[in-house]
Amino acid sequence: MVDAQSTIGAAPSSAPAEPAAGEVRLGRRTFLTFLVGVPALSLATSVTLDGFLGDVAEAATGSTQAVPSGQSIEETFDIADAIIMAGAPTMPLLKLDIGTDGIVRFDIPRIEMGQGMTTSMAMLIAEELDCPLEQVKVTCADARPELACNQMTAGSCSHRQFHDPLRVLAATAKMRMTAAAAQQWGVDPSTLSVHDGVIVSGDGRTATFGELSRAAADPNLKIGQVRLKEASQYKIVGKPTRRVDALDIVTGRKKFTMDLQVPGALPTMVRRAPTLNAELQEFRNKAQVEKMPGVIATALLKNGVAVVAETFEQARAGAAAVEAVFDSGPVANESNETVGQKLRASMLPFMAPPAGENTVEAEYEWAPAAHGFLEVECAIADIRSDGGDLWSGFQAPIVAAQQVALACGLPIESVKAHVVPVGGGFGRRVFFDAAMEAALVSKQVGRPIKLMWTRTDDFRHGRHRPQNVHRFRATILDGKVVSSEQRVAGVSTDYRHGLGEIFSAIITEMPQGAKQAIVNDGFGQGVFTTMVSSPYNLGAQDKRQLEVSLGMPTSSYRSVPCQTARGSEEMFIDELAEKLKVDPYEFRRALLKSDRSRAVLDAVAERGQWGKAMPEGHAQGIAFHSESRSHTAALIELDARNPKLPRVTKAVIAIDCGKPINPLGIIAQMEGGLAEAISLTLKAGLHIVDGLPLEGSFSQYKWLRMRDMPSDIQVIVMPDKGDPIGGTGEVGMAAPTGAIAQAYAKVTGIRPRKFPIIHPVDFEPFAPGQLPPPAFS
Template sequence: MPPAGPGPAAGQPHTPEQLPAVGQPPAPEPRPADADRRRFLTYLLAAPTLTVAARAGLDAVAPATARAAEAPPAPAAPPAAAPPSAPSQLLGLPGIPDIVDLGQALQVAGLPTAHLLVLEITTAGRAVLHLPRLEVGQGLTTTVAMMVAEELDARLTDVDVPLSDSRPDLLFNQLTGASNSVRTLYDPVRGAAAAARARLVTAAARRWSLPADTLRTADSAVTAPDGRRAGYGELAAEAAAVVVPAVPATPKPPEQRRVIGRPTGRIDARDIVTGRAKYAGDLAVPGAVPTVVARPSTINGTLASLDASAARAMPGVLAVVTVPTGVAVLAETFDQALKARDALRTSWNPGPVAALSDPDIRGKLRAAHAPFLIPPLLTQYVDGEFDFAFVNHAPMEVLTAIADVRPNRAEIWFAAQTPIVAQQTLAAELGLPQDAVTVHVVRGGGSFGRRLFYDAAVEAARISRAAGRPVKLMWTRNDDMRHGRMRPASHHRVRATYGLGQVLSYEHRAATVMTDFGHGLGEALTAAGFQLSVAGLSLAQAFFLLSQSNPYNVGIPTQLLAEVPLKIPTGSWRSVYSGTVRVADEIMMDELARRLGQDPVAFRRARLREPAGRTVLDTVARAGAWGRAMPAGQAQGIGYHAENGGRAAYLVEIDATDPRQPRVTKAVIAADVGTVINPTGLEAQLTGALIDGISVILQAGNHIDRGAVREGSFGDFHYARQRHTPPVVEIHLLPPSGPPGGAGELGVPAASAAVANAYARATGTSPRSFPINF
């Protein structure tokens, strides 16, 4: 990317920022009339170079009229979550996510430690922000670097965004998930960078004895009217002595931005394609030897007998040890370890679900539903029942973890979305104090929710302890497919009543195999003020209520979650509940429109509660030429979803002339996610969501056969290949409409629904089980 253009003059017509001495609590800062609901204070940390932190206050759910502009910033806790039968649900009022969503709850939980996000300007002129989140290919490091470069008026190439090790001091502020990273980091990162820029300008003004408001910043340097120039690196030490800057330390107004909103390639792209980017499997930790594990024949089975004599005698084999999850083989190379693993003679005890297959699980899900409230005899109605299969996360980089466990300490390297909880769990497992366990967060090659869990790291630590040496553990694709975590299977019952052209009630009953949320989310929600025990909610129900909202006026809506506890490893898969709940809703919207004799887009548009949603829907319908004539066996489909402060609509065209070999031939996408930091990155996220939708609706899922996962690799887990992807994809990003919303999970429900609806229209069928070709 070319360097950013010249920044604004250093002086602005605002009152200079008033800061206390280093180490003292910051005083309240005047708030501009057009500021949003976040307020930031910056202060210096004791350091030889310029090191600035930002502290935030967030009025998460308080109405604007109740906020005092000059009051000290204090986190406002959201109301305790209501149970599923809350009056707001039964009266058809907005659901909880319309008031405070999951991302906002996580923002509140992170507020007490937001000031620990630190930006440093080094003497080498590098702007370094240690990121307390995980980079898994979503481009977060690029997005954060753009925010720093924008407010600092630095070259993007001068910004470094390394990943932070586990930091227990951050409490609930080091969790990567719920499309929350940009929403949470947007203001603190910009606040810290703006504060650093103000101090650099002040340092230059003092050096040159010039008024600070006559200086300009651009390209990582301060420039005087007479042409004198000082790079940020040479000013860093002097800037560290500035307590009260001579110019405002507030982020730029949108009209002055030159980096944010500009399509930008990833800052790590060259490193990725040249192999310089290091994943866990690339790290050369001294003494860490290749390790693989032989695993049970069924889910959560246990070892019955072992004969390892043949394996131990094979070339390169260093050790064979047993752990609760299987038998680990350590060798000089992975090839040797895999061959020795295959030479083990093992027998296994069956796991706790060895008697179950897909039909048994579907039966349990169907039996778990609460009855509908509206009897079918009282009005006209449309019923729908939908099955969704288990789905593996299948990140391209298989799970890898390095562990070096000693008697009095442990050091772990892996891609962790929840490193603090991982550190706590590892410490408890190893019988060590938490501060004796170091978790190094390494970039990951994809996640989609899989790396919220740290099972590979725990297993590596167990093996290292048992073998008495460092190990580099690799889960093969078969390991993760058959013994890792999956999106739970679910069954949905929906009943919509209607009359006189209107939808009168809408009841959605979702039953899922229990989702494991044991990765720290519950503690974060409690910290944000959601008293789960008081409300009588399970963590899953709280998550469900904070994330699920029907965006349409459909009379009296109710949404209820029932869980079936089975000992199957599950986890949050991209979009979590929305990836099935909202897909069923969108299919029902098509069927209701058909029953009422209305166009599906017009039917949705007339009922969308948000004007912004109608704009998104109008945009995609216009750009995709909705309603155009198509040959027999081909059709268009539409899907809409709003969540995490964003909204998206997908329009796809499908060729289902052969219903067993359907092909999405075109996709048009429209999205409004507030302020877009990097349009290129957002387009990549929305495109990835399209591929997910094509996959899980048409062909990709996991079967359970007598307690075992049938699929083992991409050879039989039929994720979309290049031949399944549309040759034409158009993306339309709406102009900024507020602070950034979440985007990582936004597109999957809308894309999935659009594919399902297009297939139904093309084939004249009403698919009820997904993936369709399973």
């Protein structure tokens, strides 16, 4: 088989590849062709309903010191439930494949972007099959339009969606292998066992999966009832396991889009506008640029001039030499300050009137933020008269291929999107701007194109997490919080990718125009409602968001809107505790709705020795968050002896995700969430001035460095107590955010209101509309 991660040849045809000699593959005389239908679909539906009811029963068990708030929408139906429901009808189309080589293959319709998903899903399969993990290969599937809404990586829902179906597939495969061996040997299947991918009989006979794969594919084979393992029987799941691709990553064998060698693909870079979303009006020196060394062609895009050359350095030099005129764009005069003013002016009013000394109010503002992944945007496109092929790190490959086909005037089914693992996504890659640009250039020049953004393109013209402002008002009577309101105003988040396919994308895109569609903003309100809920009993609660359409390029961001919305609420909880003169940990514990929530809070308080004496200039902070059916808490120690150079020195994090599959992967997710929380809370944010971010490199965008990561990080993975599986990709950001801000306020006496807390322009920005000089001359 061709491994799409490492081998790229000529552009593939639309016909599926023939299996290798002797190989049994699904779809062609393949193994388990009929098994997925009812079991997978029915299990997917069951998992969805379980997810709806996850914490409802325990949610009413709050402290008698708190005024109950009742259930919010997110606590009973969250964004992941919506994605799971949308994908349920096509779950029967997903198949497991075992060849005569004994290798177990599963093409998952999600993308590996550093979260370790391919490892943990391989662990689930290997566990139920009783075979070595090395025998299982989980890869990213290319775009499969027949899957409709079931191929978008978002919402921290992949394991919630695939956990039980994958186990059923693997367990059924083992049953068929056992039945095939029993038939060949003329014995009762119950007398056989499976060890390390080998069927073993009582008299010592053995057969491998590969040897049995053809017989096991017989549709007339009779098998008994499929039974899944109990957690007590696990040998792989729940055990710390290193990523299966870790060695390939550190040795450079793992191939990302920039590493792929599609024959004839020409290096291409783009000269962009001096303001966000400005459009090209005139390309003044086309002839001169096309005469530059190595330059093959130029092409016009809506937002820039693409230069095609023999090498990327020649393409960069050509793009830097472009003389072009752009219009002013929709936000040419905007800055963080003017946007903040518009957001405050648009803020929805509170419902509860102020009650004098019994009222507590607060406001927090978050600057726009870049996704900041290490791998810049890159895509390869080969657009022909009869169709095309795309290669890139797609979080939503179906809609990418469909939208490119429409833009290039091709039949919607004629463009194929090949999913390449990426070095970070964080929500940015649900859009496919680089692939669209590469396709449009390829159509114009008639050649395959390998288009790469510069780092400056990523920071300045990439989609960013939108700026937002949060206001809170709470009323306190007799020492209890009897009402709490949160109002959020933010620049519109672009959700015009829909659910990852063309129909919902078109719905969220209409009407056309620079101003985001009303339907898109309604979708955004739905995302806010199904992601953000308070885990506390705060009496009568009301949360409302209003999005302001400005025409800025935005997209979802890891844990958006939770990192800012819930991070801000955690800060407000501290202000309420201060007003009531109670300990922040004890206050949270009294207000939390569920025992699972209190358990993770208690775990970090005990492990981190909450309340211990701290050296001068140091302080502790503690906070809690629940999201994606997971619960987490963080205790942070902060060194702020120099308030302008605060540094997190210790972090204790507890995570209850229901059923931990790979503790090492969960720890890595929590550490990644911590890194983002430290960055976005303390130093990392974009300064938009005159319609363009000033930041153009990591030297200017103050993401944390290795020296900023605390040397003492302790992650407590709570044991499986039978709760439904939860997500871990996004839940790890909001609790550290609140804890860092609390510690900063303690040690400095300054309650932070704007984030990041330390946000000076202490660098010389690159000139607007200019490419930065090469790193090496």
